[in-house]
Amino acid sequence: MDHPLYNTHVKLLASDLLSLTPVPSSNPNPVSFSRNGTLLSRAETVGTVISRDLRPEKYLKFVVDDGTACVGCILWLNHLSSPYFSRRCAPDVRIIAQAANRFASEVKLGAVARVRGRITMYRSEVQITVSDVVVDRDPNAEILHWLDCMRLARRCYDVVAPRK
C-alpha cells in the first residue's frame, strides 16, 4: 500500500494526464509517473479519436481528445512477431493479438473511445500504451467520464497522502 494508486487505472483528464511528471525508478517497473507526489502507472481516458496512424502488424497510433487536451495512444499489433511476447504463453498471446486487431479496427476517426493502458513517455510526451479499447456508444460517456475524473480527483487522488 505504499503506492495505492500505482496499479490502478486512474481516470484523469487529458490535461492532467499530460502534466504528469516521469519518475526515474530503480525498481523493476520501468517507468512511473507522479501526480502531486503520488505514483501512477496506469490510466484510463475517454475521448474522441482525432487522428489515426495504422501500421499493420506493427502498431496503431491514435490521438484521443477528451476536451481538455489530446493524449497520444499506441496500440501494439506486433504480438506475434515481437520477442517481448515470445516468452509468454502462446495461446494467450494469440488471443491478445486478436483482441488488439479488433481494437484497431474499432478505433476510427470520430469514435468515442475508452482507452486503458500503461502511462508511458515517448519523445518527452506522455502517452498511453493501450491495453484495451472500448468504443463507447453512450453519448453521455464523455461527460460521465469527466464527472468520474472530478469525483475521483476530489475524493481519492487529491486526498491520497503523497508517499516519499
Next chain:
Amino acid sequence: MAKKPRIFSIAELIHGGRPLTGADSLDSDLRRPSISPQSSLSNQSTRPIPSNSTSNPNPRILTPLNYPAIIDGNLTLPAVSDGASSSNSSIRCFCNSCFQFSDGSATICCDILDLDPFIIGKKIRVLAWNFIPIKRVGGFLEIIRWSFPDSENGRPRCLDGDSFPLAPSSSRGCENSSKSRYRLHGSLESVSPISVNPCTSGDSNSRSTTGSNLKPSFNIRGFLVRILVCECRLCNSKESFTILNCSVQEQNAHNFTKPVIVYFCVSASSWHPVIVKLIGKVVTISGLKKKLVYIGNEESILMYVTSEKSYLHVPRFQEKFVPGNQTYVEGKGECGSYTGIVKGVYMQGMVVELDHEVWLLLTSHLFTAPHSLRIGALISVKNVHFVNPKFSWTKMLILGACYKTSITIECFSPFVTGVLLLVSCFRKKFADTLRFLSYTQYLLCYYLMSMTIARCYQREGLVQIYANSQLPSSMFLSSVNKHGIFMLLCKHDSCGCEGRSGNLMLIVPIVTFINHCHAKWMRMIQLEHDKTLQKENLYSLLLCEGRPYDQSIRKIFSSEDIGIVLIGNLKISPTSGRLQLVDATGRIDVIVPDLPSTWNSNSIFEVVDYNLIIEGMPRLADNLELLDKCFSCRSIFNFIPLARDENLTVYVYFHLRNTACRNVSFYPRIEFGEDLERLESQTYHMLQVTHKFPALEKFQGDTAMSDPPSMFAEAVILSWNLSVARKDGFVHATKNSGDQPKKCMEHCNGKNDQEHISKRRKVDHASSRELSGLVDIPHNAERLRTCSNSDVEPSGKHSCCNCTSHEIPASATIKVAKNQSVVRSVILNYSGSNLNGHGLCRRSSHKVFLEFKPENFHIYQLLQIGCYYITEHYKEDSFCNFKDSDYVSGVKVLASSKLHLWSLSLTPDDVLPPTNLANCPPSDNSCHIGGDVVSSEAYNELCLQMPNRDCLESCSDVSLCLPANMRDILEVNMSELEERLIKPAVRPEGIAELFSCIGDVASAPLLPNINFLLPEGNLVSLRGHVVTVHGVDMHGNSQNHGDPLGSRLFSGVATTSCFHVMVEHQIVKVVGSLSKHVFPPGFGPGVDATFHRVLELRSQNKWMLTPVSFIVIHSIKTVNKSCSEKCTSLVSDMKLVASLGTFSSGLISELVQHPDRELMRFHCRVVAVNILVFTNCKKDVHLPLEFRSRQHQIDIPIAGFVLDDGSFPCCCWANAERASTLLKLHEELPKGAYKSNVWTLKGFKMDNTRYTIRYHLERILEKHDTITVKNFGSLFDSSCQDLVVSVSSDNTLSGSDENFLRYVVFNACFGPFWVSSCALWN
C-alpha cells in the same frame, strides 16, 4: 401628393366577396370627430401592407387596399319588425339588432366605433373600414372612422346634446300629453336582448298582459333597460329636460341609485344597438308611459314603456357614471365589466377566449354576440358575472354572460376570422335554459359527447340528460321560456347568478385528461428531482441476478387535486380485456372495486371522486412546455392531441357503490327496485368462483381460434339453493320448496321486514353444532331436519323432493339502488340429497367452467375469486342440465347473456345490515369501501384497495344474514368443499415454515434444481407485497429495459418476468412467462397481490407462474424510492447475497478505508481474473440433450475477479450469477471468433446460428466435471495475465477448449463498465 380616394359601393364589396380593409385614410390627416385610443390601435393594426390579395386565397390579415378607399352611405337603425313576421331579418342577420349601412346599392349590417347617435339616419363618409363577407347576408361593415360629406358638414348641433325621437313620428310638441308624460334621467345600467313577447292589450285601465295565453292578439318586440335614476327633487320635477340638462353639468349632485325599468318596444326597439353603446352613460328619456304589466296571471310590474312621443336625449359631453357601490370583484359571480382581446371563439361562439386565461361563456340564445366579436378584436363586456373557479390545475377566470350582459367592440380585429352569424339550434334549444355557472360543466360535456356518444342518444340529447340529472332545477331558467326575460329582470333585482360559483368542476375529454395528468406527474417528478438532486440519484437501482434495473415511479392523484370530472361509458377493451372508461376521444383503464352487477356498457357514468394512478419511468424535461398547454382553450375545444408517452401506465380508480362517493350512472337511469323485481320470487343457485383464468392468447395463424377467444372462470355450484320471498314474506313456491308455505316462514308475514327478522326463530346453538358435521352427508339428513327445524313435518325420506327438512330460514339485504336496499326473507335449501326427482338440481357440489364470450366479458369482469354468487334457477338452465353424475369435473357452461350473477355475502345475524346504507356510518372493517384510501405520512403513500373477496362482501348485491349457528353450518360445509374441490392456498404459517431455510433468495438459479428438469410442484395461491418486477430474457439473463411495466415486459408477447414478492418478511421470486393481458391494470411494484395457482417449486424456494395463473391486486401504493429503501432494511442481513435493494454509490478506496460500511455500489471494470471454477451442475442427470438445453448447467462456485473503479484495484468474489454476468456468458460469440484459428470448435455447430458463450462453455463442461482457471500473471493488467487451465476429470482438456476458456477470461477483461455492489470481506 395625396392619392385620390376611390369610392366603393356596398354592392361592389359584396360582389367582390373578399375580406378587405380600407384603412389607408387613417394615415392621412383627414377630419373626423375623434379617434379613440382604441381606434389608434386599430390604426396600427390595419396599416396598409403591399397588396397581395389576389395571390393569397386565405389571408390571415384583412387584405388592405393601398389607396384611400371610402364608402358613402347612410347609417340607420335596424328595421323594426315584429316577431311574427320577421321576413326582413332573413336577408339581414339572425338577430336583427345591428346597425345598417346603405348606400343605395345594397344594405348590410355594420358596427361603428365611438358612435355618435347624431349620425343615425344621416349620410356619412366612411374613411376607414373593414369589410367581412358573409354568405347569404352579403357582408358586414366595420366602420373605424367616418366624417360627414361636405354637404352635411357644418350642420348646427346643440351644445347640450342631441335629442332623438325613438319613434319616427315623435314630435316634441306632444311631450306633455296625458299618458306620455313621464321622463327619466339616469344612468343606463343594463340592457336586455331583444325579445318578442305575445301581448294582450289591456282593458280600459291600460292593462297589458305579457305572456298570457288567454288572448294573444299581437306580438310586441322590444327590450328592457334598467336605468338607475336619481330621486332628487329636480329629477322628479316636470320641468322641461332643457332645464334638467343644465343641471347635468352638476352631475355630482345627483345620486343615481333607484333602478327603474324602461321597456323599449315596437319602433323604439330598433334603438337597441345604440342603447347598448350608451351603457354606463347618463341619458334622459322622455315621453314615457307608465304601465302596470302583467306577466302571465301571476306577476305584475310597474314599468315605463316607450311611446310614439318618446325621446332620447344624450348629452354631448359627459363622463361615464361610475356607480358608487362598485366593490372588489372576488370572482363569486359578481357583475362587472371586462375589456380584453379575443383570442379564440369556440363552439359556434358559445365560448370566447379573452387574453388567454379568461373564458367568456355566452349561454343565452337571446343574447346575440355582435358580428365584430372576431379573433383579435378588443371587446368590452359589460354586466358580466365574474367567476373564479379556482381550478387547481390552472388559473382561469370565467365570465358568465346572462341576459343583462352586453358586448361592445372597442377595436375591430385586423384578422380575417369568421363572423358570428347564427347560433346553433342546439344552443338555442338548450343552452339558454342553463345558468352560466353550470355552463362550465355543460359546455365541455357537450364538447366530448357531441362527438360520439351522443350519436346513440340523439333523441333526447345527452347533455340535457346529464344536466337534468346533475344540476338542481334552480339552475335552469325555465322561466325564460315561459315568461321571457320579463320576469327575471323585473321581479328580481339581480339575475340570480351571483354567489353560486362553488364547486365548479370541469369535464374534459379523456385524451386531454391524460395529457394533463401526464404533465402534472412530470411536474411532480421534476420537483422531487430538483429537491434530491443535490443528495443522491433520484432513481434507485434494483439489482437482481447481478444486473441493475431502474424502478418505475408511481404517483397517485386524487380527484380533488385534479379538479376534473370524467364522463364516459364503462366498457371492456376488446384487445386487453380490461375495464375502461371510454369517451369519444380516448379510453383509460379503470379499476372499480364495487362494480355493480347492473352495469352494462351502455351506461354513462359521471366520475367525480376518483384516484388517478400514473406509473412509468420519467423522462425529465420531456416536452414539459408543450404539456403545460394541454388545458388551453384551444387544445380543449379544438381537440389537439398531444404526444403521449406510451411508456406511461395511466389508470383511474373509483367506486360506484360507495355511498360517500358522487360517482353515478346518469344514463340510463336505473329505476328503483329493478333488481328487486328480478330477484324476488325466484330460486337461485349458489356458486363460488374458485378461479378465473387469464385471457387466452390468440396466436397468429391459429385457425382454430378464428373467433375472439373466450374467457373462463372456474366455479363450484354449491349444494345450497336460495329462495327469495316476495315483499309479503312468502317464499315463492318452487319445486324445490314445495307447494305449501313453510311453517318456518310464518313469522315472515309480519307488518314489515325488519320486524319479522327480529322475530325470527332462534335455533339452538348446541343442536346446530351437532349438525355441523352432518350437513353434507345425505344419510344424516333426517337428523339435520329434526334438529334444526323441529316444527316442520318430518318427511321420513331424505332423498325425496321434500326439502323442508333442509331449509335454513334467513334474511337477505338486497341492494336495489346506490343507497337503497331492502330486506327480504329467504330460505336456503340444502340440495345435497337430491332434492327433486326431475334432476334439475345437483346432488352435490360440482365444479364447472364458465365460458364467457366477448359479449359477456363484463360478467367475467365482475367475478372475484373466492366470492359467492347466486344465479337464477330456471328450467333447463345450464347449471342443472349437465350430465348427472357425482364429482363431474371440468363441465363447461357457456355463460349466456341471460346469465346474471348477483354477488352474495354471508353475515351473521347479530350484525344486521342497514336497510338504508346512506345512513350507515362507514364500517370499521379493514376493507371497508368508504375509507379505502389510507394515507401514511411516514412514507407519503396512498393505499388503494382493489376489488377482492373481502371488499365485495361489504358491497355485495345480496347480503345473506344467517343465524350464527347456521352460518357455522354453512361454513363447515364450505370448508369441506374447499378441501375437496378447491386447491388450498398457502397459509401464512406455511410460508414461514417454507422459508425458514431461506438464506440466499437471490443466488438461487431461476429454474428448478438439478434433480428436476421440468418444474414440479403444487399449484397454490401466494399473497404478498410486490417489491419489484423486471423482465428476464430467454437465456435467463435480465433485460435492463428501464421500464418494468411499460413497453417491453407487457408488449403483448409473453416474456419471462421476475417478480420479487415480500411474503412474511421474506422476499421470494415469482418467475414466469405471461402476456400482458394477464396482468391486472395497476400491477407493479408497490401492490399487494395474490398470485393464484402459481407453481410451488419448493425445493428452489421459487414460484413459477403458469398459463392458468391469475393475479389479483388487493392494494396499490405509490412507489418511489421509499419502497425499495424499506425493502433494503428488510434484507440488510443478507449482506452480499441480497438480490435487491439500493445502495449508495462510492469508491472502492472508500470501502477499503471504511470497512464498517455495508454494501456499496461501484462503477467499475474487470481488470483481471484471479480464479474461476466452473462445474457442471447437471452431470448426474441422464436425459436427452433437448431437455437439458432448456436449463443452464454451469455453476461457478468460485469466482474471483479484480475490479478497478479508478480508485483502487480490488479482488472481488462473486456468486455464480454475477460471475456469469461479469464473464459475459450471455453474449453471443463474436463472428470473428469462428474465423480465427485460435481454437478449433470441434464438435460445435458451425452453422450460421450464433450461440452464446454459455452454450459453448456448457459443451465443454459436458466432458469435464470441473474446470479451474487461475491467473498466475498480473492482476492489474488485463493483457499480462498468465492463465492456467486445469480440469478435475481424467479427460484431458483439448487445446481448443483450453483456448476457448482463455478467450472467455480475456473477453471479460476487455469489457465495458459494470455496476457492482460489494461489501468488504476480510
